[in-house]
Amino acid sequence: MLKDITLGQYFPGNSVIHKLDPRIKIILTIFYIVIVFSAKSLASFGVVAILTLALIFVSKISFVTILKSLKPILFIMIFTAVMNIFWTSGENVLFSFWKITVYSEGVRFAILMVLRLVLLISGTFVILTYTTSPVALTDAIERLTKPLSKIGVPTHEFAMMMSIALRFIPTLIEETDKIMCAQKARGADFETGGLIHRAKALVPILIPLFISSFRRADELAAAMECRLYHGGDGRTRLKVLKLEARDYIVSLIFIAILAAVILVNTQFEALI
Amino acid sequence: MIEFSNVSYVYGKHTPFERAAVNNVSFKIEDGLVTGIIGHTGSGKSTVAQLMNALLTPTSGKVLLDGADINASREISYKTRFKVGIVFQYPEYQLFEETVEKDIAYGPTNMGLDETEIKRRVEMAADFVGISKEILKSSPFELSGGQKRRAAIAGVIAMEPKILVLDEPAAGLDPRGRSEILGRLTKYRQGSDKSIVIISHSMEDVAEYSDRILAMNDGGILCSGTPSEVFSHYDELCRSGLALPQITNIMNLVMKKCKERGIPFDNSAASFFTVDDAYKYLAQRLELKSEEGGNTVC
Amino acid sequence: MEYIIKSEALSFSYDEDGNGKKTVENLDFQIERGSFTAIIGHNGSGKSTIAKLMCGVLEPSSGEIYIDSKSAGRILRVSCDEDIFDVRKTVGMVFQNPDNQLVATVVEEDVAFAPENLGVPSAEIRKKVDSALKAVGLYEYRTHDTHKLSGGQKQRVAIAGILAMSPECVIFDESTAMLDPRGRDDVMKIIKEMRDSLGITVILITHYMNEAALADRIMVVNDGKIILDGSPRNVFEKNEVLSECGLEVPQSTELVRKLYDSGAEITKTVLDTEEAAQAIVDALEKKYKK
Structure with a gap:
């Protein structure tokens, strides 16, 4: 039956992540993407992975759900991995047969790329899609884009x-x-x-x-x-979104982690 | 004849929304009769309708049509839909063809009938519900609400089902439209072994037109039998939140008040449900001359 | 009598040029402030059109409706474009299909829709929403999804949405037609309560006679004209006129009337089952004691 289909991918809950201001969540999602792309070494990926695991843990979304969300991009992950393993050239030859040579840089790169994809998907899903109701999301988008209405959007x-x-x-x-x-x-x-x-x-x-x-x-x-609808002019809202302590704290954590990732990138590069 | 034997139906099995809509129900719908199914929203009466023509497959138990399991195979289920015709609530929302004629022909066409037979059935069905020839050629979306309803019902009648199931056929119609459509529809079984099932929460409608009544509550059967048998269970019906027909209500109140004041009153009169029955009884008690008000047919 | 709505030579036709058949023809009527009026008629009699004209959804083809608005502090004209916003604010309308009038996914957000449009400050919207939801008995459901409610509950949310606008008059356009008996009872209770304790003028468009029986006054509309107008008792007494316009008196009224017509010593017109039972018992008692 059609009515058994649950709408969207929102899992109602009561965690700190669920309760964050949706506007902050949109910003944090962008921030998170920046963090993932800033990570350049295995060690810095480790930091991002810890952050992502922590987010999953706090949000109480099950790992099975996260794994399921990765299924649609499985092909892209394999494709990326193969491309990187076989087409990256470097100094340390791992093994070679026939015309193909696999370098250890290639393997390392493949792992990093796949890790990046996994973290990107699971992290953004946990921060935004799984923990924010579509209504809150629409609301947040409206408020965040409000300045654009001044230029006629x-x-x-x-x-x-x-x-x-x-x-x-x-x-x-x-x-x-x-x-x-x-x-x-x-x-x-x-x-x-x-x-x-x-x-x-x-x-x-x-x-x-x-x-x-x-x-x-x-x-x-x-x-x-x-019911007196006359467009957006002069309209007030029942709910005023107000930033609370948890919004600031989580934002600070994200900033700290970005800093950590950049630091780890430069300091521990040589170790791996 | 349709027979339900220990039928249960569970929505959303193995999900957090699991809910038994029909719970271990057994009953028979006999040929040639009008059976009314009453119950409030969520009592399972609409699920029962969909189980009758294999739109839903029972979670457990069997639905038998003339002794054969209607869910035995996909093909049998499909064919059952032409034998048990269901008119859903607000059927006018299913109209889709360019003309009323084509819309009524949709069912018979799906049955694979030849053109002359389809034409005959369309005309028969239109005539039965009271749709004129001019209306047949017009678009269903230009009709008035009442005419749309009839056109949609004709679409099911044209399949000439053995059993016609009507889910709230008169919902949203005004009193005249109501009695006209119900009056016409209950003629469907006349002079044949066809039977009708009316599903409704309007007690007056069910009481007036049914030979048998099945009262449902919480996915089970509360009581069944002839209307007077069922309405004699008035306390039980009231407790399950079903409104009694107005006349039954009045007669019950009268009985209770008569007892208080020591006026004799027949207990059997308390389960009357038509104006005529109540009138006849009261006229006799009040020793009225029968010629003035007695021109009513039973 | 202090009126809240007054129509003068009101006509309406769905044809743009006005030459076609008039759905509403040359109506003059007044609705008293604080009253409960039922407008009845068969489908297509023009009763819903009258409702839509009174709250400014439709504009009259000719004639005028005057609304005496306390909140605007003056008399408004429905056909005047500058007045229309105030007309809608003064006269609220609850429609037939509960699904098609809810705007928001969450109950309290839907109820907040009108005050939001009015630009009421948030804290005050909260107060209005809470008291409107309490008035319809759905305060506990304020954070629920609207689509998961029953038909009757949805219609109560719609009523709360209108109440939150603080209207002076509310029109119910066949608002009970799609509900089950339980939902219908709940809605009717709220409608009575609105008039009795909130002092809101109520206009109920319906073809259920037992609902109309609860009003102070019934207007019977047929072919766009008012053919009967009076108290429920007066209107139900004219059962022949009613059945000519495709309406039926409740069975309780019918039964007692039949007994009366056959010469029984019984009240001529009763309005509901209680009254009918009382009348019948009284008649039986008289006979028994003789």
């Missing part, structure tokens, strides 16, 4: 569209489910036949769905007008 309208879309996705999924049931009851068959047959079978679902979406949009517009 419709930031409020964009955010309103996003949040209405989020609000109506479950409703439309439910509706699709109902229409599918009704057409199945009239002998529609979505499961057998070739691609064209299946595509054709979708018409009796898509048309009613479109028509009902337009009707809904129309009614929603009237309801919003009745």
Whole structure:
């Protein structure tokens, strides 16, 4: 059944990471990406790995979930590794056969690249995707991009569209489910036949769905007008996002780690 | 005849949202009768409907149509959908074709019937629900709410199912539209062995049109039988949050008050559910002349 | 009588040029401040159009509706563009489909929508939201997802969303039509409560006669005209006129009326099951004691 699908990848929770201000989380995500790309040696990657593990631990997201999130990029990881192992040249030959020579630099580089990908994905997922509700995310994007509205970018309208879309996705999924049931009851068959047959079978679902979406949009517009909606000008909000101690502390930790990574890069390069 | 034998259905099995919608239910829907299924939202009555034509497969137990398991194979399940026709709530939201005629023909076309037979069935179904020839040629989206509802119902009737299942067929209609559509639909079984199942939370509708009633609560069956049998369980029905038909309510109140004041009152009259029955009984008790108000048909 | 809404020669047609069939034709009526009025009629009778005209969703083709707004401190005209914002602020509307009027994913954010649009400071929005949610009995659900609520609960959130706007009048446009009996009862209780303890003028558009019976006044609309207007008792008494317009009196009213018409010594018109039972018992008692 369609309604069993959970929306987005948000795992509700109560951890410190869940509670961080969503605006800070967006900034921290960017910061995190900078940290990952700053790491240049195995030792500095170790520092980033410790940070990422700590984030996973604090957020209480299970390791299995993290591993699952890496599955879609498995191919890219293997591809990157192979490319680096065989096409990097260096001084220390590890082994060679036929026309291929593998250098130890290549292996080292491959490991670093794969590590970078793994950390990048798992870290950003833990900070942002898994621990921030889509609503909070939209809200944060609206507030962060607010300065852009001064130069004519419709930031409020964009955010309103996003949040209405989020609000109506479950409703439309439910509706699709109902229409599918009704057409199945009239002998529609979505499961057998070739691609064209299946595509054709979708018409009796898509048309009613479109028509009902337009009707809904129309009614929603009237309801919003009745509730005095007149665009973003002069609009206040129920929730004022306010930075709290934990937001500052986590930000400081991130800055410290960036500093540590840079330090480790220069100091311990020779050791490995 | 449909038979449910120890049927359970669980939504979202092995997920945190696991919930038994139907719990070990057994009953029979007999041929040639109108069976009403009542229950409040979440009682499992809509799940029962979807189990009847194999849109849902029971988690455990069997659904038998004329003695054969409808979930035995995919093909049997598919064919069952033409024998047990379901009209869902607000069926007008499933209309999709350019003309009403084509929309009604969708089911029969899926059945693989030839063109003359499809044409015959479309005309029969349109006539049955009261859709005129001109409307058949127009777009379903230009119709009024009531006409859309009829067109959508005709789409199921055109499959000539042996059992017609109606989930809240009159929801959102005004009183005239309600009695007209229910009056027409319950004629479907006349002069044949076809049967009808009406699923509703409107007690008055179910009481008026059903020969048998199945009251559901929390995924199980609370009581079943003829309407007067079921409504004689008024205390039980009330406790499970089901509203009784208005007349049953009145007669119950009258009975209780009569007892307090020492006025004789027949206990059997407390489970009356139609205006006519109650009227006849009270007219007799009040010794009224029957010719003035007695022109009603039972 | 102090009116809150007054219509004068009000007409409306869905055809732009106004030559087509009029959905609402030449209506004059007043709604008393603080009253509870039910407008009934069959589907397509024009009752919903009247509702949409009163809260400024539709603009009259001709004629005018005047709204005496306390918050604006003057009399507003619905067809005047400068007044329309204040009209909507004074007269709130709850629609039929609960799904299509909720804007936000979280209950309290949805309720906050109108005060947010009004530019109310955050602390005050919080107060309005909390008291509106308490009024509809959903305060405990304030952080829940709107789409996981039942139909009746969604409709109560929609009502809270209107209450948070502090309107003087609320129109319910068939707001109970898509609900189950339980949801309908809950919503009807809140509607009564709004009038009784918050003093809000209530206009209920419906075709359920037992809901209309709870009002002080019923207006029966047929073909865009008001054909009956009076207290529920007066309106239910004219059961023949009602059935001509495709409406039915509640079965309790019907039963007692039938007994009355056959010559029983019984009240002519009752409004609900309680009254019907009482009337019947009284009649039985009279007969029994004779």
